[in-house]
Amino acid sequence: MTRVDGLSACPARLAWLHTVVGLALVAIFQFGPESLQTPVMALVLVLGMVALHVGPRRNLAPADRTPWRLIRAGGYLFIVASLIRAAVPSTVATPPTWIAFIPNSFVVPAYLCIGYAFSVMLRRRRAADDDPARIDAILVGLAFAFLTWTFVIAPSLVTAGVTSYQILDALFPIIDVVLLVLVAQLLLAGGAQKPALWLLTAAAGAMFAGDLLYSLRDAQVVDISQATVNALFLVMFVLIPASALHPSTGSLVEPQQIVVSDMSRLRLVVIGLVVVVPTIVTSLVPVGIIANDLIRAALCALLVLGTLARVVRSNNSRVRAERATRRRATHDALTDLPNRELLSETVSRWADRATDEHLEISLLFIDLDRFKMINDHWGHQVGDELLCAVAARLAEQVRAEDVVARIGGDEFVIALASPSHLRLAESLADRLLIELAHPFELSVGDVAISASIGVAKSTGGAHALELIRDADTAMYKAKGSGRNAYAMFDTTLREQVRDRVKLEQALRGALERGELAVHFQPIVDLASEELDGFEALMRWNSPELGFVSPIEFIPIAEETGMIEEMGAWLLRESARQLLTWTDTRGPGARPLHVSVNVAVRQLRDGTLVRIVDDVLRETGLPPNALWLEITESGVMEDIEAALLTLNALHALGVTLCIDDFGTGYSSLSYLHRLPVGIVKIDRSFISDIGLTGANEPIVRAVLAMTHAMGHRVVAEGVETETQRDWLRDQGCDLVQGWFYGKAERPANLKHWIERTVPA
Incomplete structure (x- = not known):
């Protein structure tokens, strides 16, 4: 991501100043004179919308501002709903009437805008599809949904004279649960947990608390003033804009480097409570209406299944991580061919059965002639491009059971196991010299090279590393003979190598x-x-x-x-x-x-x-x-x-x-x-x-x-x-x-x- 002005353009102190001033205004709204409530609310809303405009413009490139545009749209919808409630007091009467639908018709799309903004942040920030944060967040959301249903929605449904308006109000906490699930994924997915993320998390918590109290108030379960509910929504209007103003807001839309580690004790405790608490509540709360009990049972079942999925996914992730680690240890990072370690293991495995099955193990040691000239002339990037092209061409010339390995630099080895009378190694060496002589189509144009090949054979007696060494020795013989040729290993070559080392x-x-x-x-x-x-x-x-x-x-x-x-x-x-x-x-x-x-x-x-x-x-x-x-x-x-x-x-x-x-x-x-x-x-x-x-x-x-x-x-x-x-x-x-x-x-x-x- 490219920042427009960077940290210097929107320093952190501006975000913290906005937070302190905003929370101070919320305190005045809650505890000050009633005559100040309307102007203070208006001031908080105005400051919040200004911050939602200024922060993303200064901290983010245009392509990264989409989530904040959605949140800004949701903010305007919340303001419209607040104006309607202020202008028409009957929309906030207890118990609610049909007129409450008017402001709520703006609140619901506002929630959708914020929820979609959170999902965009999550999609950009998350690095791995199998990150366990998804299931962990869903488990947390299911637990909140269970508790909200049990203690908020269900009591509202059985209250005498319950209306559809009360049911709608009771469903707002469930919407907040969905938002909390998204925010929980942002937190649990790892990566940089900077102030912008914590401010956003706190804002989602204030939103949930406000909707919960609003629903309980309309259901006449608790006696709480509308001002207290509004104060919690104002807290949300302070913290979300503060998150936009903080320079770390870029981390909300940047892919994070996730380091998968063992489950922390805190996360283990949270997951344990998510499973245990609903189970205890189900056991203690008496049986009531059959529909209510079925929904609670369904939510509990989803929690159990989610926990089981978490265990299965963790196990699968561990297995995949082990396989990936093993592959990195046994394969070349550039060409994805087996490396020297896997080649040695394979040759040793063949050697164990070579005598019984009358097999001959052949190794072709391939070195590209004057490869250094490619790197010196066009650079290492083109050299790497050529190595990948050579690897692909070598793989096309062998059987499925053969092994093509890169053991370093411009050196490749092909291992074969076959009956000795077939002379596969010699025919393959001839074919490779022809194939490698054909120009390679690279980004700089057609590049022609040649190769020197050394061939060594064994019927199972030689150690893998010795066979590789013998093939390497034969390759130097081919290179010394003028290149673009292959040479067979014999024992006199070993003596020549010994003499050369001595010299x-x-x-x-x-x-x-x-x-x-x-x-x-x-x-x-x-x-x-x-x-x-x-x-x-x-x-x-x-x-x-x-x-x-x-x-x-x-x-x-x-x-x-x-x-x-x-x-x-x-x-x-x-x-x-x-x-x-x-x-x-x-x-x-x-x-x-x-x-x-x-x-x-x-x-x-x-x-x-x-x-x-x-x-x-x-x-x-x-x-x-x-x-x-x-x-x-x-x-x-x-x-x-x-x-x-x-x-x-x-x-x-x-x-x-x-x-x-x-x-x-x-x-x-x-x-x-x-x-x-x-x-x-x-x-x-x-x-x-x-x-x-x-x-x-x-x-x-x-x-x-x-x-x-x-x-x-x-x-x-x-x-x-x-x-x-x-x-x-x-x-x-x-x-x-x-x-x-x-x-x-x-x-x-x-x-x-x-x-x-x-x-």
């Missing part, structure tokens, strides 16, 4: 222990055969594992995030070493550069630009002497995000290189958007050139197009004189490879630093 543990702390080193490979100018610079390469020599290939430890460093710290260290060490070599060569020598690889994770890290800037400031290295190599595939995974970082690095003055060009997306169309100065052709295209190899046209095309864009080209993996000569003839700018030398420690590269003439 990861050894890599942690390798930098602090001084196990990492920087090796440098020369990069040569083809035209002059002079040294142009070096590529810095990280090497790891572990005391426990020995020399570990970068092909093994760099991917682990990237996956675990260790590459960020290791990459920053590599950058600093490379810059310092280049400065040392520059000082050794002296002034006048050809300037050198150092080329440092930047991992994809570093490229996404917002601190890369700051780290590069800090290194340049700390070492004083000229920015153009630092080359940063970024893989083509790393840039293309999220080109828009990569461009932000690359443009910031370019602004620092460093030279940017596209490494391994041609092995990823081969996106020459994107190359003009990237602020790069160097393109490095991957060694896989160099291996057969000069021998009329199949890659020669590709290399010629790359050289022509990159030169046309103003970029220089470095050819990697040059190992023979033939390759060098062919590249020189094609106009390649720079080369590196074993023909000139492998990557070495700085101490082994003195001959390159001291060299002044071409080889």
Whole structure:
């Protein structure tokens, strides 16, 4: 709900001031001179109607004012009835005559307006359909109806000379009982019980008391003045407008967060009295007219049935709450698929009967490829939308007895139990790869993805968690094979995982222990055969594992995030070493550069630009002497995000290189958007050139197009004189490879630093 002016526009003190002044006027009306009764009543009615106009307008949005419009209409009808009674005294004569119908014809619709207003408040405020407040309030209403019938209406009906007017008056308390039932539901339904609700409750109580005394007076059961009855109605006219004026009136039409708790002692006592009191009264009051006794019996029966319904509903609510709690514990909140816990329970249950029934349990571990790109590009809301769409598509591809679970992030698992000869898992994996490759229609348009699937099987011996782990391991094999594929688990994979964990543990702390080193490979100018610079390469020599290939430890460093710290260290060490070599060569020598690889994770890290800037400031290295190599595939995974970082690095003055060009997306169309100065052709295209190899046209095309864009080209993996000569003839700018030398420690590269003439 949207407030118009909020609490500041209609402060609580205005409501309390209205209440104090109004009740003071009611006291004057009741106990003051009779001559003041008429003007005081008029003043209370006017103040009340003004408050009913002002309060909702200041505290509520127009859409929330409907209940108060109804109450305001009822107020005007009450005023018309009061004016008629004041103008025609015979309408309030005791016993009443037919003329009493005239003011009552306005009072009855007034009650209907107020009752409907209360029901609208209740409908908007109540949060749960099975809230026990409904039955509790009805029980309270039935008890009041029983007592009112027994002690008010029934005596009126047996009074000598009773008229239809007296019967009508006697029915007003029953109408008030209905209003009390609605107000009782507002109170018992829980939620915020703020002053506006208490003021409304007190007003309903005053209305009931006034009608009750009015009926008893007309039935000549009690001797009470009309002024006392009117005073109670004036109290109602003070408290209901005060409720409208109070800032908390918004809580009467706002859905409340209901917290179902155990039945309080007070509510238990009230319900007990509701059942016990009518039973006692029925036992003590002597038998009278058969119609009267039948109505009392019917009301008692309704009370018993209502109590029974209360017990049944409470029990059903508890069962539903337990089921809901169980479902929340065993199902994913986003997709409503079973979670890891329910999946494990199901697989364990199947495993118990797998041997006897000759079943094979199969698990398909499904991981969405590059799902992070979806979240990074469109946001988590679209990512969640995609996950729900994937869940629905997976559920369409399985049998009713299979289980589709989401166990976290973008990871899903499908569990199957079938005879081993059916090969259901393999056929399902093939079908899922095809289905998931079809674009998903999301709010941002069609989104295409792929998936990597790992399949693990068991005939009942493996534990559920072990089977999930094995399927997860096989999934990583599929992802490592190029994604959009599935792989079967075998025991060698488990050994590979064990080795990988061992490698990861050894890599942690390798930098602090001084196990990492920087090796440098020369990069040569083809035209002059002079040294142009070096590529810095990280090497790891572990005391426990020995020399570990970068092909093994760099991917682990990237996956675990260790590459960020290791990459920053590599950058600093490379810059310092280049400065040392520059000082050794002296002034006048050809300037050198150092080329440092930047991992994809570093490229996404917002601190890369700051780290590069800090290194340049700390070492004083000229920015153009630092080359940063970024893989083509790393840039293309999220080109828009990569461009932000690359443009910031370019602004620092460093030279940017596209490494391994041609092995990823081969996106020459994107190359003009990237602020790069160097393109490095991957060694896989160099291996057969000069021998009329199949890659020669590709290399010629790359050289022509990159030169046309103003970029220089470095050819990697040059190992023979033939390759060098062919590249020189094609106009390649720079080369590196074993023909000139492998990557070495700085101490082994003195001959390159001291060299002044071409080889």
